[in-house]
Amino acid sequence: MKTQRALTVENLALRQQIVVLKRSVNRARPSAMVRAVWMVFAQFVGNWRGNLFALHPDTVVRWHREGFRRYWAWKSRRQGRPIVDSELRFLIRRMQSENVTRGVPRTDGELLKLDYYVCEATISNYTRRHRKPPSQSWRTFLTNHCEAIAAIDFFTVPIVNFKVLYVLVVIEHVRRRVVNFNVTAHRTGKWMAQHLTEAFPFDTAPKYLIRDGDAKFGCAVKR
Numbered sequence: 001m002k003t004q005r006a007l008t009v010e011n012l013a014l015r016q017q018i019v020v021l022k023r024s025v026n027r028a029r030p031s032a033m034v035r036a037v038w039m040v041f042a043q044f045v046g047n048w049r050g051n052l053f054a055l056h057p058d059t060v061v062r063w064h065r066e067g068f069r070r071y072w073a074w075k076s077r078r079q080g081r082p083i084v085d086s087e088l089r090f091l092i093r094r095m096q097s098e099n100v101t102r103g104v105p106r107t108d109g110e111l112l113k114l115d116y117y118v119c120e121a122t123i124s125n126y127t128r129r130h131r132k133p134p135s136q137s138w139r140t141f142l143t144n145h146c147e148a149i150a151a152i153d154f155f156t157v158p159i160v161n162f163k164v165l166y167v168l169v170v171i172e173h174v175r176r177r178v179v180n181f182n183v184t185a186h187r188t189g190k191w192m193a194q195h196l197t198e199a200f201p202f203d204t205a206p207k208y209l210i211r212d213g214d215a216k217f218g219c220a221v222k223r
Contacts, residue, residue, distance in 0.1 A: 035063045040160060064160070071162040084126070088116060092126045142173065148207035149173040152196070154187070168192065170199045172206070187216045196221065 042060050091114075095107050102110075104120050104127065111118055142149065150172050157165045166187050170180040180199035184191060200206065211217055 035067070039064045039067065065158075068158045068162055084118075084122060088118065089126050091116075092118075092123055093128060096127050145208060146173045149210060150179070150200070150206040150208070151210040152192075153211065157183075168195060170196065173210075189216070189219065189221050192217070192221050193223070 039060065042064070088111075091111070092107065095102065095110060104123050107123050107127070108118065108120050111123070136144075150170060152168070152170050154166045154168055157167060159165060163185065165183050165185055168180075168182050168184070168187075169178060171177065172179050180195055182195055211221075
């Protein structure tokens with residue numbers, strides 16, 4: 001009969017062979033249906049990581065992120081601004097170089113006479129900039145006026161059905177303190193204006209509000 005020590009050594013040897021065999025065998029790639037099942041399972045089951053044996057939890061998270069990127073790449077495949085012709089770019093720069101004092105609106109009017117329908121933002125992008133006199137940097141401005149500055153912006157949170165939730169954050173610069181935040185699926189000017197009013201009631205509104213130039217900040221937010 002084999003001793004206890006011999007059985008233990010034999011057991012360890014067999015386990016080591018199983019580990020080597022698992023590493024040598026090619027793993028089967030899960031199908032799209034299997035990936036979708038685990039993505040939904042991870043969203044609706046609290047302790048889903050404890051039920052994983054053949055997969056790593058980071059793999060399921062990676063699948064969801066990859067699916068989210070592919071979904072929005074497919075959805076936005078036909079969007080975007082049209083490419084501006086090189087001839088039109090050359091014409092805009094030529095008009096600007098021949099008459100330096102001509103602004104963007106006048107250049108737009110001249111292009112309309114030539115049957116070129118271009119927005120003023122496009123003309124501004126292809127107009128050469130002249131050097132301006134030195135002024136204080138953006139960092140200096142923030143330091144000098146931080147007590148009267150607040151900032152507002154959004155960040156996005158993707159969910160399981162490939163929809164996007166928008167998180168509004170309002171920050172007070174003097175102490176870098178978050179004064180208000182909220183989540184919505186539909187950004188509207190009235191909704192943002194309401195939360196700005198709640199963030200700065202009565203006479204506590206800052207003199208400057210830093211935000212981007214997105215169209216979502218409409219007249220209601222400006223008021």
